[in-house]
Structures are given as structure tokens and as C-alpha cells.
Amino acid sequence: MMSDTADKAREYLQGMLHMQPSIEANEMLSRRRQFLASRELAEGEILAVEVAEESSRPTMLQSLADIRKQFWTLPAHGMYQQLKQLAAAPYPDVATAAKRLLAVSTQRAAFHQLASDQQVHPAFAQVLRKIAVSTPAQANPLREQQLGFLRPNKNPHYQAAQTAIQSAIRRLMRQYPGIYALEQTWLNELYNYDPQWDIERDDDVNNFDVISGLIVLAVLPICGFVAWAILF
Known part of the structure; x- marks a missing residue:
């Protein structure tokens, strides 16, 4: 559309340059009015397209939300086609979300298999499914x-x-690489996390609190003596 507008503007200017104002003034004015009218129409059409495209973004986001809700039961082919269209959207948030769901869709069968894998805790498999399709x-x-769950100060059974x-992450690496x-x-962060880090940090905080308390107790008598000396 922008190319058509530029071509029309070029034709208009070329035509006007070949006309003689002294004898074709009325014709020049008529052409000018026609050109401006067509340009206003073209700009109006461009604006209408832009408004229409912007108004389609909420609809696309709602489509993504609907897909997430039914992700594990929707017919694979239809969902794939819809996500392919959304992945080509001119809005980065829509396109990124659609591409993510497309990647997850290639592992849908693997996720179904994971749900019944006896070597993976069912709660962990379930939360992994939720994370995969969530915003x-x-x-x-x-x-x-x-x-x-791995932090000693939040879970007394952190070792288990x-x-x-x-164990679940090792199973994913071997059997479910996709x-x-x-x-x-995130899985690497979980796998490499050492609860001892939190224990040592908590010990450092506790030691600091103890030392701070001892310093306060030691300073209080001195402050009291200074205050007594000033008063008397």
C-alpha cells in the first residue's frame, strides 16, 4: 500500500512538471485536488489497517490463553496450525509465547509418558507440565x-x-531430553543446588547477630558511665 501511494505521488509530480501554468492552471488545480483527496483516502486506509491490527492483539492473547487451558487435549494438528499463525504475529509477546508453545507441542507425547513414569515423582512431573505451558x-x-523444597529453612524434609x-532430573536427561x-x-539450577549453602549462610547470620548482641551488652555500661559523668 505504501508503494502504491509513492507511485501515485511520483506520477502526480511528473504530470504537474509537464503542464504549463499559464494555460493549464484550472487543470493543474483539478489534478491537485484529486491527488490530495486520494492521498487522504490512502492515509485513512493505512490508519484503519493499523487500528485493526492493534485491536487484534487482545484477540491473539486470548487465543493463547485458550490454547494453554486445553493444551494437553486439543487436536495436535489444529493446535499446531493455530500456533504457527500466532508465531508470525507482529507483536513480540504474542509471537514469543506461540513459539514457546510450539516447542512444547513437539514434546506432548513425551509429557504424557512422563506422567506415568514410576521413576519420576508424580508431583514433579505435574508441576513441570504446568510450567511448560504457563506464562x-x-x-x-x-x-x-x-x-x-530444597531449602532447609523452608522444608524440614529438604534432603528427601x-x-x-x-533423581527426576537425571531421568529427564536420559529419557526425555526434549x-x-x-x-x-532452571533444571540445572535445581540439580546443582546445595542446601549447605543456606545452612552456612544462616549460621553466618546467626553468628553476626550473636556478636552484635555482645557488642551492645559491652557498650551499654560504658554509655551509662559516660552519662553519669556528664550529669554529675
Whole structure:
């Protein structure tokens, strides 16, 4: 559309340059009015397209939300075609989300198999499914929740949780590399996490509190003596 407008403008200017104002003034004015009218129409059409495209973004986001809700039961081919269209959207958030779901869709059969894998804790398999199709805002709290299970100050059974999670991640690496690749950074963080880090940090904080308390107790008598000396 922009190319057509430029071509018309070029034709208009070339035509006007070949006309003689002294004898073709009325014709020149008529052409000018026609050109301006057509240009206003073209600009109006461009604006209408832009408005229509912008108004389609909420619809696309809603389509993504609907797909997420039914992701595991939708017919594969139809969902794939819809996601392919959304992945080509001119909006980065829509396109990125659609591409993510497309990647997950290639592992849908593997996720179904994972759900019944006896070597992976069912709760971990379930949360992994949720994370895979959630928005970043929805997925991040779920990731943090799993990390919290490994922290001694949040879970008294952190050692059992660590054993179960590390075992599940090893299983993903061997048997479900496609699923593992979807969340590789986070899964590596979980796998390499050492609860001892939190224990040592808590000990450092406690030691600091003790030392601070002793300093306060030591300083109080001195402050009292200074105050007594000033008063008397």
C-alpha cells in the first residue's frame, strides 16, 4: 500500500512538471485536488489497517490463553496450525509465547509418558507440565516453589526432596531430553543446588547477630558511665 501511494505521488509530480501554468492552471488545480483527496483516502486506509491490527492483539492473547487451558487435549494438528499463525504475529509477546508453545507441542507425547513414569515423582512431573505451558509470570512462582523444597529453612524434609528432584532430573536427561531442553537452565539450577549453602549462610547470620548482641551488652555500661559523668 505504501508503494502504491509513492507511485501515485511520483506520477502526480511528473504530470504537474509537464503542464504549463499559464494555460493549464484550472487543470493543474483539478489534478491537485484529486491527488490530495486520494492521498487522504490512502492515509485513512493505512490508519484503519493499523487500528485493526492493534485491536487484534487482545484477540491473539486470548487465543493463547485458550490454547494453554486445553493444551494437553486439543487436536495436535489444529493446535499446531493455530500456533504457527500466532508465531508470525507482529507483536513480540504474542509471537514469543506461540513459539514457546510450539516447542512444547513437539514434546506432548513425551509429557504424557512422563506422567506415568514410576521413576519420576508424580508431583514433579505435574508441576513441570504446568510450567511448560504457563506464562512467565505464572511459571516463575512454580519454579521458585520447587527450589524452596530444597531449602532447609523452608522444608524440614529438604534432603528427601533433593534426592527425589535430582533423581527426576537425571531421568529427564536420559529419557526425555526434549523436555529437559525446554527448562534446561532452571533444571540445572535445581540439580546443582546445595542446601549447605543456606545452612552456612544462616549460621553466618546467626553468628553476626550473636556478636552484635555482645557488642551492645559491652557498650551499654560504658554509655551509662559516660552519662553519669556528664550529669554529675
